[in-house]
Amino acid sequence: MQTPHGPFAGRTIDDLGRDLRAGRTTAEGLVRDALDAISRIDPVLNAFVSVDAEGALAAAREADRELAGGTDRGPLHGLPVGVKDMVMVAGQPATMGSRHFDGYVPDTDAVCVARLREAGAVMIGKTTTHEFAYGPTGDQSAAGPSRNPYDPERMSGGSSGGSGAAVAAGLVPLAVGTDTGGSVRIPAALCGVAGFKPAYGAIPADGVFPLSPSLDHVGVLARTAEECFLSYGLLSGRDVPESEAAPRVAWLDPTDLYACDPEVLRVAAEAAGTTEKVVFPPGVADAFRAVYATIGMTEAADVHADRVAEAPELFGAEVLDRLRNSMEVPAWKYRRAVAEREWLAEAAKELFAGHDVLALPTVPLTAPPLFQREAVLDGRQIGVRAALLAFTCPWNVVGFPALSVPAGSVGGLPVGLQLVCRPGDEHLLAAAAARVAGRA
Amino acid sequence: MQTPHGPFAGRTIDDLGRDLRAGRTTAEGLVRDALDAISRIDPVLNAFVSVDAEGALAAAREADRELAGGTDRGPLHGLPVGVKDMVMVAGQPATMGSRHFDGYVPDTDAVCVARLREAGAVMIGKTTTHEFAYGPTGDQSAAGPSRNPYDPERMSGGSSGGSGAAVAAGLVPLAVGTDTGGSVRIPAALCGVAGFKPAYGAIPADGVFPLSPSLDHVGVLARTAEECFLSYGLLSGRDVPESEAAPRVAWLDPTDLYACDPEVLRVAAEAAGTTEKVVFPPGVADAFRAVYATIGMTEAADVHADRVAEAPELFGAEVLDRLRNSMEVPAWKYRRAVAEREWLAEAAKELFAGHDVLALPTVPLTAPPLFQREAVLDGRQIGVRAALLAFTCPWNVVGFPALSVPAGSVGGLPVGLQLVCRPGDEHLLAAAAARVAGRA
Numbered sequence: 019m020q021t022p023h024g025p026f027a028g029r030t031i032d033d034l035g036r037d038l039r040a041g042r043t044t045a046e047g048l049v050r051d052a053l054d055a056i057s058r059i060d061p062v063l064n065a066f067v068s069v070d071a072e073g074a075l076a077a078a079r080e081a082d083r084e085l086a087g088g089t090d091r092g093p094l095h096g097l098p099v100g101v102k103d104m105v106m107v108a109g110q111p112a113t114m115g116s117r118h119f120d121g122y123v124p125d126t127d128a129v130c131v132a133r134l135r136e137a138g139a140v141m142i143g144k145t146t147t148h149e150f151a152y153g154p155t156g157d158q159s160a161a162g163p164s165r166n167p168y169d170p171e172r173m174s175g176g177s178s179g180g181s182g183a184a185v186a187a188g189l190v191p192l193a194v195g196t197d198t199g200g201s202v203r204i205p206a207a208l209c210g211v212a213g214f215k216p217a218y219g220a221i222p223a224d225g226v227f228p229l230s231p232s233l234d235h236v237g238v239l240a241r242t243a244e245e246c247f248l249s250y251g252l253l254s255g256r257d258v259p260e261s262e263a264a265p266r267v268a269w270l271d272p273t274d275l276y277a278c279d280p281e282v283l284r285v286a287a288e289a290a291g292t293t294e295k296v297v298f299p300p301g302v303a304d305a306f307r308a309v310y311a312t313i314g315m316t317e318a319a320d321v322h323a324d325r326v327a328e329a330p331e332l333f334g335a336e337v338l339d340r341l342r343n344s345m346e347v348p349a350w351k352y353r354r355a356v357a358e359r360e361w362l363a364e365a366a367k368e369l370f371a372g373h374d375v376l377a378l379p380t381v382p383l384t385a386p387p388l389f390q391r392e393a394v395l396d397g398r399q400i401g402v403r404a405a406l407l408a409f410t411c412p413w414n415v416v417g418f419p420a421l422s423v424p425a426g427s428v429g430g431l432p433v434g435l436q437l438v439c440r441p442g443d444e445h446l447l448a449a450a451a452a453r454v455a456g457r458a
Numbered sequence: 459m460q461t462p463h464g465p466f467a468g469r470t471i472d473d474l475g476r477d478l479r480a481g482r483t484t485a486e487g488l489v490r491d492a493l494d495a496i497s498r499i500d501p502v503l504n505a506f507v508s509v510d511a512e513g514a515l516a517a518a519r520e521a522d523r524e525l526a527g528g529t530d531r532g533p534l535h536g537l538p539v540g541v542k543d544m545v546m547v548a549g550q551p552a553t554m555g556s557r558h559f560d561g562y563v564p565d566t567d568a569v570c571v572a573r574l575r576e577a578g579a580v581m582i583g584k585t586t587t588h589e590f591a592y593g594p595t596g597d598q599s600a601a602g603p604s605r606n607p608y609d610p611e612r613m614s615g616g617s618s619g620g621s622g623a624a625v626a627a628g629l630v631p632l633a634v635g636t637d638t639g640g641s642v643r644i645p646a647a648l649c650g651v652a653g654f655k656p657a658y659g660a661i662p663a664d665g666v667f668p669l670s671p672s673l674d675h676v677g678v679l680a681r682t683a684e685e686c687f688l689s690y691g692l693l694s695g696r697d698v699p700e701s702e703a704a705p706r707v708a709w710l711d712p713t714d715l716y717a718c719d720p721e722v723l724r725v726a727a728e729a730a731g732t733t734e735k736v737v738f739p740p741g742v743a744d745a746f747r748a749v750y751a752t753i754g755m756t757e758a759a760d761v762h763a764d765r766v767a768e769a770p771e772l773f774g775a776e777v778l779d780r781l782r783n784s785m786e787v788p789a790w791k792y793r794r795a796v797a798e799r800e801w802l803a804e805a806a807k808e809l810f811a812g813h814d815v816l817a818l819p820t821v822p823l824t825a826p827p828l829f830q831r832e833a834v835l836d837g838r839q840i841g842v843r844a845a846l847l848a849f850t851c852p853w854n855v856v857g858f859p860a861l862s863v864p865a866g867s868v869g870g871l872p873v874g875l876q877l878v879c880r881p882g883d884e885h886l887l888a889a890a891a892a893r894v895a896g897r898a
Contacts, residue, residue, distance in 0.1 A: 312789070319790035345788055349752070350759035352789035 024055030027188025045096030069143035091138030128225025145180030175208035200410025202237035207380035207434025218417025230317035243451035274303035276408030289425035290377035315344035380434030464495030467628025485536030509583035531578030568665025585620030615648035640850025642677035647820035647874025658857025670757035683891035708734035714743035716848030729865035730817035755784035820874030
């Protein structure tokens with residue numbers, strides 16, 4: 019990693035909790051460490067749009083008082099957390115990465131933020147989002163691009179780019195993101211951390227600014243899958259029990275979805291560590307991409323049409339152009355996509371026949387240079403945005419849990435392995451991730 | 459009426475059944491009478507696209523044998539029925555009014571046709587439909603326009619124009635139609651007969667060619683509302699019990715929906731015979747029209763897009779033009795219309811607060827000349843298509859039962875009164891119609 023590390027690099031949530039309860043540190047101390055690291059390192063990374071030093075210190079002191087008084091809220095008690103700037107934190111600016119919301123301050127916490135507070139976590143600041151979360155590159159935002167800790171001239175990925183960079187650089191141990199086509203998993207993969215997009219609706223999206231409501235998921239980023247599942251459990255209220263059975267993991271050949279860098283493919287497949295193989299039945303991979311595009315564009319246009327009509331000048335050029343294209347999607351094609359989505363839900367279940375977890379690369383390439391939109395991948399001219407989304411978006415279409423875990427590196431840049439399961443099999447997903455981590 | 463009458467003019471289904479069971483006529487005799495009248499009168503009206511003389515005579519003879527043998531299938535036993543050419547009759551051509559289906563012969567009955575056969579009815583032929591049922595004027599069809607028995611230079615209305623003209627001219631006592639925005643009620647009103655569009659799904663649409671599936675209803679046309687409800691009961695399997703309470707009927711001011719000819723308004727209001735009045739809350743009337751247009755166009759484009767792409771030359775110019783416009787409806791607007799439709803379902807229920815039945819004109823004008831597309835109505839320049847649909851389409855948006863009954867005439871042309879109820883209140887609708895008929 020080229021940028022300096024913050025205080026949470028190499029520390030797990032468990033480590034921190036032990037230190038805290040053993041009196042080796044305090045919540046206030048952790049927040050001060052985080053604030054200090056942010057002030058030193060974040061000018062390079064731009065992972066944070068805004069930091070609430072005063073509020074975080076007050077919350078940390080209260081957390082310390084609670085612990086001293088015998089009130090222990092559990093594993094996140096007293097730990098600083100970054101929250102993507104699409105998610106409302108009462109009293110803190112929420113810009114959605116857009117000039118449209120310059121100066122906007124919500125007065126209510128999103129449900130996921132309220133649950134974090136109940137769990138004792140300390141909201142330290144808002145992390146940079148791609149403008150309105152409408153882009154997987156993380157480099158278009160009213161506050162400027164978030165940057166990759168492994169190379170600040172490269173993308174963090176997006177749209178939860180700030181959350182990915184903040185965790186990777188050790189500025190916070192945990193960050194909240196949103197994921198409509200891969201926006202948690204893509205920055206996790208490009209920045210070398212873990213990111214979990216749970217089943218659709220498992221973490222409530224109330225108080226989260228929408229991009230494409232039927233595809234939007236709230237997720238978490240942390241250093242390890244284990245920490246993601248721990249936080250997921252607290253945010254969803256759903257247990258992830260230890261799995262007694264070994265998960266049956268198969269490699270899902272991703273090349274029907276999109277071209278893939280051969281080295282990325284090799285590193286991910288090695289990390290997956292299975293000889294079982296699954297391929298998409300004819301037409302399914304193409305349908306996933308097409309249905310994702312049609313439904314995602316239509317819902318985004320629905321969310322933003324009035325802003326496009328009334329104040330187009332407040333958008334960045336790229337997002338405005340994309341929204342205008344989205345407004346042209348014909349209704350009859352959308353209707354067909356909605357019908358096809360039901361068929362894909364069945365097709366996705368069938369992919370899992372005989373397997374609990376499918377493994378594939380999270381993204382087909384390593385972090386591209388900032389602002390790059392065209393590249394060559396496996397000998398083919400490709401669009402960077404389409405490439406970044408290609409392996410993650412199918413699991414938004416069907417709402418299946420999908421996790422990205424660090425799998426190794428290519429040319430000094432992280433590679434992510436994506437693990438996917440059916441809703442209800444999260445414990446098997448966690449077990450599969452633990453085996454990948456154990457082999458690493 | 460300017461055209462000669464067929465044998466069923468002035469005869470009710472009850473009359474015919476009594477004659478049949480008293481031996482004063484036979485099913486074969488009724489079919490021969492119908493065939494004879496069709497051959498004499500239909501060259502002027504073009505109410506039928508095809509007639510199945512042989513099949514109808516065979517079915518009639520079988521009906522006679524059954525009656526003679528003691529098998530009585532009920533009130534429709536042995537009676538000839540016309541079936542709109544959007545509805546499949548096994549072994550009979552189904553053109554949908556389109557050259558796309560020239561020569562097409564389905565091998566299975568639509569569910570409603572199978573139910574008619576079980577009830578003993580005799581399918582005598584297919585009635586003219588506006589091309590693919592996509593038009594309320596009834597004058598665009600591969601087989602030529604259906605014409606109004608009151609003045610063959612005027613529209614029958616549509617899209618079930620042949621069914622309306624056939625019943626009005628006494629060629630059959632009963633005809634099946636489909637109604638997506640008014641296609642049963644509009645020809646009933648313009649031709650001076652009764653037409654009933656039941657609640658959404660009450661008569662199954664299986665085996666009926668779609669126009670806009672979420673708006674499509676199967677309905678019936680007959681001389682009187684009573685005969686419509688009788689047939690509806692047999693086709694839906696739902697009883698319409700005699701109402702013990704008098705229905706509470708209110709006049710629904712239609713002028714928020716569209717301009718209305720003052721004489722038509724006066725005649726319809728007089729027939730309604732109530733002093734109770736209801737008006738649309740602000741925005742509701744406009745929303746009905748807009749939601750109908752957006753959803754109707756989108757679904758029609760979905761049904762026909764491949765035909766438009768592959769064989770546009772087989773469409774008539776007007777329907778092709780309309781379909782091409784429909785293919786341009788933006789998906790985000792459709793999405794908003796789908797959401798608004800849910801709101802309208804609530805708004806529609808509230809319109810009925812304190813009332814069982816709402817009464818309004820079926821259409822705001824009398825039958826226009828064939829092919830007329832622009833007219834002056836109450837001093838305003840209007841589009842004929844939009845005017846014809848304006849008072850009927852709201853009840854397709856919400857799927858409420860709606861009936862058109864003869865209300866009188868203006869300038870020698872029929873005026874229809876529309877009566878609407880909530881699903882489940884069909885017995886009160888029937889009672890309201892009986893009171894209108896009793897006053898006439």
